[in-house]
Amino acid sequence: MSGTGLRIVVRSHGRPEVMEQERFDPAPPPAGHILIQTEAIGLNYIDTYFRSGLYPTALPLTLGFEAAGRVAAVGDGVNAFRVGDRVASGTLQGSYTTHWTVPAAQVIALPDAVSAEDAAALMLKGMTACFLAEDILPLRAGQVALVHAAAGGVGSVLVPWLRDKGVKIIAHSGSAAKAAAVDADHSLHGDLADLAPAVRELTGGLGVDIVYDGVGKDSWPASFASVRRRGMIVSYGNASGAVPPISLLDLSRGGSLFVTRPTMFDYVGTREELERTAARLFDRIERGVVRAAVNQRFALTDVADAHRALESRQTTGATILIP
Numbered sequence: 001m002s003g004t005g006l007r008i009v010v011r012s013h014g015r016p017e018v019m020e021q022e023r024f025d026p027a028p029p030p031a032g033h034i035l036i037q038t039e040a041i042g043l044n045y046i047d048t049y050f051r052s053g054l055y056p057t058a059l060p061l062t063l064g065f066e067a068a069g070r071v072a073a074v075g076d077g078v079n080a081f082r083v084g085d086r087v088a089s090g091t092l093q094g095s096y097t098t099h100w101t102v103p104a105a106q107v108i109a110l111p112d113a114v115s116a117e118d119a120a121a122l123m124l125k126g127m128t129a130c131f132l133a134e135d136i137l138p139l140r141a142g143q144v145a146l147v148h149a150a151a152g153g154v155g156s157v158l159v160p161w162l163r164d165k166g167v168k169i170i171a172h173s174g175s176a177a178k179a180a181a182v183d184a185d186h187s188l189h190g191d192l193a194d195l196a197p198a199v200r201e202l203t204g205g206l207g208v209d210i211v212y213d214g215v216g217k218d219s220w221p222a223s224f225a226s227v228r229r230r231g232m233i234v235s236y237g238n239a240s241g242a243v244p245p246i247s248l249l250d251l252s253r254g255g256s257l258f259v260t261r262p263t264m265f266d267y268v269g270t271r272e273e274l275e276r277t278a279a280r281l282f283d284r285i286e287r288g289v290v291r292a293a294v295n296q297r298f299a300l301t302d303v304a305d306a307h308r309a310l311e312s313r314q315t316t317g318a319t320i321l322i323p
Contacts, residue, residue, distance in 0.1 A: 006323070007097035008303050010061045013053030016304035016311075019063070019096075026099035029075040034107060036087060036100045040120035041321040042066035043298075043306055044153060045214075045239055050093070051307065054238065064095030064321075068110065068119035078104045086110040090123025091268055096303060098323040105271055108278045114285055118292040121318035122157065124264070126281040126290060128236070129157040131267035132212055133165065134280065136260060137232055141166025143209040146199055146226050148219050149239065150187065151178035151316045156293050158212060159184055164289045170199055170208060172219075174313055181316060192218060196225035207231060217241035229255035236262055293317030 003023030150171030214237030
C-alpha cells in the first residue's frame with residue numbers, strides 16, 4: 001500500500017471486521033478547513049451504530065467523531081489557527097485517520113492543561129455530559145438523578161459533573177467491579193429488573209427527578225419505573241438496542257412524565273454554542289472535577305478489537321485509538 005496517511009473505511013455495514021485499513025496521501029485542506037495530524041482518537045459507542053447500520057448512512061464511511069492533535073496545514077481564509085497549534089474536534093464524523101480535514105469552525109484550541117489523549121477521550125463524551133447536565137434540565141443541589149452505565153464513557157464524566165452541582169446520584173453499572181469504580185451516593189449493579197424497586201427504596205418511594213439512560217431497550221422499563229411524578233427520562237443512547245415506541249398515555253399514567261431523545265449536535269449547532277460547551281468542559285477538567293480516565297488504548301490498526309471490547313462491555317471509562 002502507498003500513501004503517508006492511514007484511515008479506517010467502512011464499505012458495508014456489519015460486524016467489526018468490516019472496517020478496512022486504507023492508505024492515502026493527505027491533500028491540502030480546502031478554503032476554511034484545517035488538516036489535523038491526529039495524536040489520539042476517541043472511541044464512542046455511537047461509532048458502532050454507524051458501523052453496524054443501526055444509524056443508516058452513505059458508504060463508504062470513515063468512522064469516529066473526536067480526535068486531537070496538531071494543525072498540519074491550513075486552508076485559505078483560516079486565521080484562527082496556525083501550523084503546529086494543538087487542537088481537537090468532537091462534532092464531525094471521520095476521525096479514524098492519521099490526517100483529518102475539518103472545517104475550522106468545528107475545531108477547538110486546546111488549553112495547555114488538556115493533553116491530546118485527554119481531549120480525544122473527552123471532547124464528544126465530555127460535551128455530551130455537559131449538555132445533559134447543564135442544558136436539558138437545570139438541576140438544583142439536592143435533586144436526585146439515576147445514571148445508567150455510570151462506569152462507561154459518558155457516565156464516568158456525567159456522574160462527577162452532576163455531583164459538582166450538588167446533585168445526588170444513584171448510579172447503576174453492569175458489574176460489581178464497575179460499580180465499585182463509581183463515586184456516587186449509591187452505586188448499584190446487577191439485574192435491571194431489581195433496579196426500580198431499589199431506587200424507590202432509596203428515595204422514600206418517590207423516585208428520581210431525572211434518569212440519564214444511554215443503554216436503551218434493556219434499561220427502559222427500569223428507567224420508566226424509577227422516575228418520580230413529573231420527572232424526566234433522558235434517553236441518549238442505544239447500547240442494548242433502540243427503545244420501543246412510547247405511548248403518550250403511558251407518560252400520563254406514569255405521572256405526567258417528560259421524555260427527551262437528544263443528540264449533542266443540536267446543542268452545539270453554532271460556533272457560540274460549541275465554544276461555550278467546550279469552555280465548560282475545559283473548566284471542569286482544569287478544576288479536577290472531570291478526569292479523562294483513559295483505561296484502554298488500542299492502535300488504530302487494531303480498531304476491530306477495540307470495537308469488540310466496547311460492544312462486549314469489557315471497557316470502563318474512555319478508550320482511545322493511537323495512530
